Amino acid sequence: MKVLIVDDEKHVREGIRLLANWEENNIEEIYEASNGEDAIQLIERYKPELIFSDMKMPKMDGTKLLEWIKENRPTSKTVVITGYDDYDYMRKAIHFNSFDYLLKPVDPEILNNTLKNAVEKWNEEELDRKKKLNFDQLVNKMKPAYRDRKLTHFLTSRSVNEEVFREFQFYLASEYRVAVMSLTEKTIEQFNKDRELAYFSILNIISEALNEKRAGIAFRYLANKGEIAIILWNKAEDVDRQLTEIYQKIRATFNISCPIAVGGPVSELAKLMDSYELGKEQLLSMNVLEKRETRVYIKPVLPKLEWKSLMKHNTAIKMAMQTGEIGAFTDIIQQIENEFTENGFLSWKQLLHFEKEYRIVGERWYKHFQIPLPSAWDSDSNRIDAFFEPEGSFLLEEYKAYIKREIAVFLKKVKRAASSKESSIIYEIEKYVIANFNRDVKLQELSEQFYISREYISRKFKKEFHVTITDYLTKIRVEKAKSLLANSSLKIYEIANLVGYQDDKYFRKLFKKTVGVTPNEYRDSKISG
Template sequence: MNVLIVDDEKHVREGIRLLADWEAFGICEIREASNGEEAVQIIDEYKPEIIFSDMKMPKMDGTKLLEWIKEHMPTSKTIVVTGYDDYQYMRKAIHYGSSDYLLKPVDPEILNTTLDRVVQEWKKEESERKSKVDSYQLINKMKPVYRDRRLTYFINNKHIEAELLEELGFHLAASYAIAVIPISEKVMEEFSYDRDLAYFSVLNIINELLMEKKCGIGFRYLANKGEIVVIFWDRFEDIQEYLNEIYVEIKKSFAVSCPIGLGPVEAVDNLLHSYHEGKKILLESNVLEEKELRVYTKNDNPNVEFKSLMVYSSAIKLAVQAGELGAFDELIQQIKADYIQEGYLSVRQMERFEQEYLLISNRWYKDYNIPVKSANLLEKRAMLYFNKDGKFMLENYEHRIQREISVFLKKVKKKQQKKNTNIIYEIEKYLQNNFNREIKLQEISEQFYISREYVSRKFKQEFNVNISDYIVQVRINKAKSLLKNSQLKIYEIANMVGYQDDKYFRKVFKKVAGITPNEYRDQ
């Protein structure tokens, strides 16, 4: 806590400093002022909790200072210290809310008793103030949540008492119209993914305009993630104009497009139908359209047949087997042409494409046993390719698809190379286990389901020796090991390592080892 002592007499200020037991009352800083004007500056800067003030001072006297404190620093506690036992001074001190009135010279016991009481009063009042602020903040925080819950409940054909709705600023009427505003990932980006702040900010714009028009209310629709709903109960002929204003203001404030879909005017028991119609109009809106105001009140788009990526499964399989990105070029252009007829692509079709595209991609990753990262939300993947005006950037999206296919094909190629290398080492192991008999390329080809030419070429690349020479090396190394056993005859060793003719064995051994089998054994 801080204290300010205001008196034009220095010895009085010093006396109060010395006589009070500041530490006992948790007071750590004491400042002084010689008049009211100086005191005002200190109070403005340091905001002391306790202020001792003389009544008669130059420039600004105690009465004017107390009046200023009451207006500008009402939470501070004031104690008047004066040399005049005058009823008029006391009356003014009481009028401006002083806690006590002390006479000079100040009695130490009275000073500390008064200070103790005033400190306790300040702490009690501060606690009450804090409690009120916390309660006010909690009420303000809970009010939107309560409103969102009640009005979500109301839309879903639930009965709510009229008094409860009126508390929320809602007006009962014979019929209503509902507008749907999706809060996309693009909007969340603008608020660093602080969802509460995003909803609060957008709703603030909506409800500020609607309160002025007295015809509707906006709220967070809790029955479906990522949506704001507006209910109109009046001035239906002007709704389009109001929604245009809302769209423009949101875009101007946050530099992002928030499309709006409006359902038809319905009776209270059919509100959910108006909501679904508004949402349907949004889902069927054309994402390729150049449009200044993305406020949709009806479906003006052509009745285009819904496309499925699954019909291209065979073509996709052939392109994957080709293993080159170029094999996908024509296919991508064909799919693009089929999906976009008359320059129209709906939000719903875009979502369906993403779902099927991810399903097919994951299946191919699984077929090649390649780990796949968990995909981002479908909305996130698509929303990256909408510009600030809400138009879908088709070319950029197409490039993303090409990049993802390219990454997949590279992983497949790397996997195949690794697999082929592993097969060569499996062939090597097979040769080592069967070195003592004749092994032909055809046998290896049939055993490992790869061509003879491929086996021959890849084996030499990996071991820098052809298969027949490799078998000879294995046989001679085994023979060297057996020659250390002096009990075995040379012809027996020759038979054991795959040679029926011991003379031929001796010839091969000398060619490889540089000495005869007998010389090797002697060494």
């Protein structure tokens, strides 16, 4: 496995090289680049599976690099490492499917946890890609999977395959449209979670309606999970009526809502993908709060609203988290709802984006408090589906209540974890002080390292060890100095420097005050003894 580190600061690249456990994760090749342009050349040449990248760099910054990677090397896992704790940077990293977002200076433990998780995720996805390849080879021999695969490729290829045109009896027409139908996980549940049965049953209804009028062809769109594509070649004025009939028939037969959106007309089969993309955007733009009898969208439905991001509330969420009480989240949740549902409009796309950001924020807090993620946070599950009514509208109040319960459970876990860690945290601080005895460890540093106040550390440490941290550090340094005096020929000033004192006169005075004799006298006593 190969890794690329992209940062314009050489010491940062070297630091990541030194801190990461490469061998443990089977990483054999490590490359470096100082900007996005150089990184692209290395990516094209070596095709690294994992890429660590800064955001602010000369020539080509991290945002443009992530955009290029998403389009040209989507299988690579990217981890953003930046000194800017800015929700806009974080939002861009999420938008371009970055695996994680780390802040400088990088914590070695967090870095290695992220490295381990990224490698595991890449291996998992690589296994899925290999399985998909084997599956694709199999579907060539199967029906209707063969049909779905051939038509999916026909739609995405942007070229006219005469063989497919004849095999599936496409009609010559002056214009074509592509409609997109969504099948959610809740829809699949109506068929006892049998995905194949769900697609077969729904496609059967659609095909009957289309064949009757010789109006088009429908198939499972394999390029995107949960979609059926319908290529239409009937008259424009018949599209609305025909799709409405299909929607209502499915609704009446299975008591499920499968929304349909139609892209604009195209004059050539090679441009079908343009119509599909407009239809998909239409589908994602539907107002999920709207009570609507028939969810068929012919005309654009998305008003010009500002794109909303949960990340702008990071500071407020952090403050509420510090209180440890669910009541502190009430105003935040209400404010977020007001922003996201402006004028009673919440697009499906915006809802999905909120859920994605909510999970990312939540995962960071779970990781922060070292609490295992709940099983409901499985990355493959779509929890939003559970909050849609049979007629297709989104149950916002139930979704909010669910999130509040989830946050409340998390806060209880934090309190339980805190109570068990409270007694041990001081001993962790003691270990830290001992490990860094040769430099001045300030209370502020300990506060930032262990996320507790200076006052608490000072009070709790003295209660546990009956001395201040300063006196404890002095004791450790003197003991180290005694050992060096007895077992080495180092000069007194050299020993003073090694145990954290730059002024050897001060060290001599402190040593005599603590031990009762000067450093030289102590050494002489050990030699003569």
